[in-house]
Amino acid sequence: MRRRRDDEEPEKTPLVKEIPPKARDLSEWYQAVCYKAQLVSLAPVRGCVVLRPYGFALWERLQATLDGRFKATGHENAYFPLLIPERLLSREAEHVEGFAPEVAWVTQGGGETLTERLAIRPTSEVVIGTMYAEWLQSYRDLPILINQWANVVRWEKRTRPFLRTLEFLWQEGHTAHATEREAADEVQQMLGIYADVAEDVVAVPVYAGEKSQSERFAGATHTFSIEALMPDGRALQAATSHELGQNFARAYNITFSAEDQTLQHAWTTSWGMSWRMIGAMIMVHGDDRGLRIPPRMAPYEAVIVPISGTDGADVANAARTLLATLRDAGIRAKLDDRMALRPGAKFADWDIRGVPLRIEIGAKDLRDGVVTFVRRDREKGEEGAKTVCPSDDVPARIPELMDDIQRSLYKQARTFLIEHTIATQDRAEFYRLCRERAGMIEIAWCERPECEAHVKVETSATTRVLRVRHGGDTVCTACGEPAVGRAYFAQSY
């Protein structure tokens, strides 16, 4: 943010001044977008951000989508406490060990030192499992399908807006089932929902699959995730879904009387998506002008900018009428009637904030009975970037235009992912591609932790997800041992 490189070519005057070119330094660009688009502000606490109204509106869009899909699949929302007594936390050994380095502790309350420390939840398996143990009696109580919208705290060393902050917002689903099979189906169902939301709503293409043993959630028997690819060639884990086996059930006594009169441990799952998904959206779709929000995620699908000129009153009236019409049609529209700014300044402002469609109304449009459409997903001057639409057709045209923009953003991102998914059978090339952050590097893999560890030491890359296994008729590209499947390797966020 503070230093400029001086070995670059002279740049054209950008359409938006506050944002450095995305290709020059992704990290600098990313931060500028987060702040200038007024999504977040740095908080007066290390590693935390304030989610400003426009940023919160994005979260609300994601939340609404996910919440709807959870409920459609039979889940209910509930809320569990932020604080976890230490004794409770330490019951599942692997789980505690996994989270120990990043747990924040409350040691005082009411002016007195507590006899037992309270952990601020890094995730809620423990509290929720404890309650499930209390609630669950019979196989007739199963399945338990609960989701909670919550904040969690993980004491991270290095933070960045949305991608990694000490406190973040997410949802965590926690379910309990009578059989392993049912739990496994649940985990796949939720993984599918995450992939679907990422691709269809956030327009971020992902690879969904199982995590390797070393990337598994602490205490899980199987972890699955969706992985997106960022423009710098690093992968971003955008959601996870875990089979917890009976590990937590044993640690927290989640048992039930089965139909056959035996006492059994439940099979539990957990799954979560956080506001990190918004970070992926920003990086994947943004350009040199700032954010480009896929219509289904956009707080405002269209912003109306009146160009007042000498017929100010007429134009202002037309703009207000149009706003009312759009809102009646169920379109999320915003009228920018700020008098202090001239149109150009508003264009730049809404460009940064990524509104999919700008509707300009000026004296000329009024005279011709049209409005001017400007699509955010196209470059200025690009074919179809700017079009006119008869005023009467506007409410009907916008939904199809939104679909088109949604598709075009997804397609651009999909093309990038495919072009940067590289399969290789050559060991030297594999290591080189990993080091260079060339993208998702796909190889035949042995699935041995030692092999993965070696690749990591050499290249900083790890497996992102495993692909469906095949016959094992080949050798691991990374080490030469027999391969048992294929895997994507990449450096990650």
Next chain:
RNA sequence: CGGGAUGUAGCUCAGCUUGGUAGAGCGCUGCGUUUGGGACGCAGAGGCCGCACGUUCGAGUCGUGUCAUCCCGACCA
């Protein structure tokens, strides 16, 4: 948590080498003129120079410490 860099107005930064009354551009406030890609004029407001200690007659400038931020690694949604 290791290595590197940076902290001066809301933002981007100059001033530090050689200590001597705090600067620019943009933004902000008021009035007027403007309005199809960041308007112009006039008038204004805005600073414990990150913080602490030290050196000095005197510190934005020199020294030590500390905190924060950014970059590169190690650890993670």
